[in-house]
Structure formats: C-alpha cells, structure tokens
Amino acid sequence: MVAAPTINFSQSEARVVMKFHFLQGKRAAEIHSEMKDVLKDDYPMWVSRFRTGHFEVTDEPRPGRPTSTTTDEKADAMHVMIHEDRRISAKVIAEILRISREKVGHFIDNILDMRKLSTKWVSKWVTKCYQEVA
Structure with a gap:
C-alpha cells in the first residue's frame, strides 16, 4: 500500500470537511481524530458553530476600524x-x-x-x- 501524500488544507477547506462530517452525524471528537489522522495537522474545530446552526465556513466580517487605509x-x-x-x-x-x-x-x-x-x-x-x- 502506498502512503498518501501530505496535503495542506486551507482553513476554509478544513471547515468544509468538518461541516461534511458534522452533517453525517459524527461527533466532534471523531471528526478531530479523523482529520488529525488523515491531514496530519491540527485545525481549530468549528463543530460547535455548526451545532448552533451557523453553517458558513468563511469568517464573518468583524466590526471596527479597517486593518489598513493604504490605498x-x-x-x-x-x-x-x-x-x-x-x-x-x-x-x-x-x-x-x-x-x-x-x-x-x-x-x-x-x-x-x-x-x-x-x-x-x-x-x-x-x-x-x-x-x-x-
């Protein structure tokens, strides 16, 4: 059996994978364990957000001053x-x-x-x- 190549996921890609597993009914611990085994990296868990009905996988805009006015x-x-x-x-x-x-x-x-x-x-x-x- 050939070892799977190491692939780096972006934060949004990892969130999509978490969302998919969550919708399959898996628990947060199962999702985390599986992602750690396959992706060899630790991504912040978003399962708690999915439980509350927030299924957007992108960060929401934050209030306050813009980060840069350099235009x-x-x-x-x-x-x-x-x-x-x-x-x-x-x-x-x-x-x-x-x-x-x-x-x-x-x-x-x-x-x-x-x-x-x-x-x-x-x-x-x-x-x-x-x-x-x-």
Missing part, C-alpha cells in the same frame, strides 16, 4: 497635493484625506519615497545627491 487612491491624491504645493504640511494632508498624521508619514516616506528638504517635499534620490555634493 492607491490616497497615495495618488497625496502625490498630487505634494506636487501642487511642495510646502504643504503632513498635518494638512492628514486633515484633507481624513487619515492619521502617522499614516501620512508612512505614505510619504515608504510609498512615495519622499522627504522634506528645508520646507519642500522632494524625492529621496534628490536628498541623497544633495548630501553627496555637500
């Missing part, structure tokens, strides 16, 4: 603002775009690759050249 639109808007007025402050950009001052700093430094030189925003490349000349 292409905001980066583009910020880039346009800086090119229209190179003396614009990060605080003003934050107020206009309704994002935190820290997020504006992250955008400018990491995404737009710019720095403040004196009172103007310039490319980091320009500041490196300026440092080499000075």
